Amino acid sequence: MDINPADASEDKKLNFLLEQASSWIESLLNRPGMSYKARTEYYNGTGGLKLLLRHRPVFTTPTIVVHLDSGAYYGSVTGSFAGTSALTYGTDFSLKIDQEDGTSRSGILIRINEFWPKPQSRQAGFLSPFLGESFGNIRITYTAGFTVDMLPAQIRAACNLLIARMRAILPVGMEIGSESYEERSLGLITQQKNYLTSLIRPMIWPYRNWYF
Numbered sequence: 001m002d003i004n005p006a007d008a009s010e011d012k013k014l015n016f017l018l019e020q021a022s023s024w025i026e027s028l029l030n031r032p033g034m035s036y037k038a039r040t041e042y043y044n045g046t047g048g049l050k051l052l053l054r055h056r057p058v059f060t061t062p063t064i065v066v067h068l069d070s071g072a073y074y075g076s077v078t079g080s081f082a083g084t085s086a087l088t089y090g091t092d093f094s095l096k097i098d099q100e101d102g103t104s105r106s107g108i109l110i111r112i113n114e115f116w117p118k119p120q121s122r123q124a125g126f127l128s129p130f131l132g133e134s135f136g137n138i139r140i141t142y143t144a145g146f147t148v149d150m151l152p153a154q155i156r157a158a159c160n161l162l163i164a165r166m167r168a169i170l171p172v173g174m175e176i177g178s179e180s181y182e183e184r185s186l187g188l189i190t191q192q193k194n195y196l197t198s199l200i201r202p203m204i205w206p207y208r209n210w211y212f
Helices: 011-029 153-169 201-207
Strands: 037-043 050-052 065-068 093-095 108-111 138-144 176-180 185-188
Antiparallel strands (some): 037 138, 050 108, 065 138, 093 108, 176 185
């Protein structure tokens, strides 16, 4: 943005724009809280071998801690998970490692010789039991997110570009299409849906969370 590094006159405004741009990108990517930190979350059993974590990339250090309790209901039941033993990483489950640095971009936990549990249920009129719905029966503590050094260049560039565009439109609230000097006249670009993010979407879309 051609700002002299010694010029701090716009620091407050730029920090404000940085906060807005970061929040906007996280919303577009459907990935709130992308920063690196430890998280404790509750999941429903899938009845299969794979369980998808909500935040990525996932680190194996510190160790991922998993507890199972069929009657926990997201930890809302008194004493839930208290009497359970943590599953052992590398024996009971593993993280799908798909990056050269030993992290997981996919964020998939794989159960070893077992399934992520769903309860067996019975219903009147059915001869056989079936897999019922599980509600917060898995508690997982893990470390995930991007450090400053790991943040992909596309996301950094998209954030900087979005800040520059917002900084340019702040005086009038819309992007200037043309400007004349004598008896000053401004030509404004008609506001369009997704106009501000139109340039950054192709840059960040490979990192978006998709749900089907």
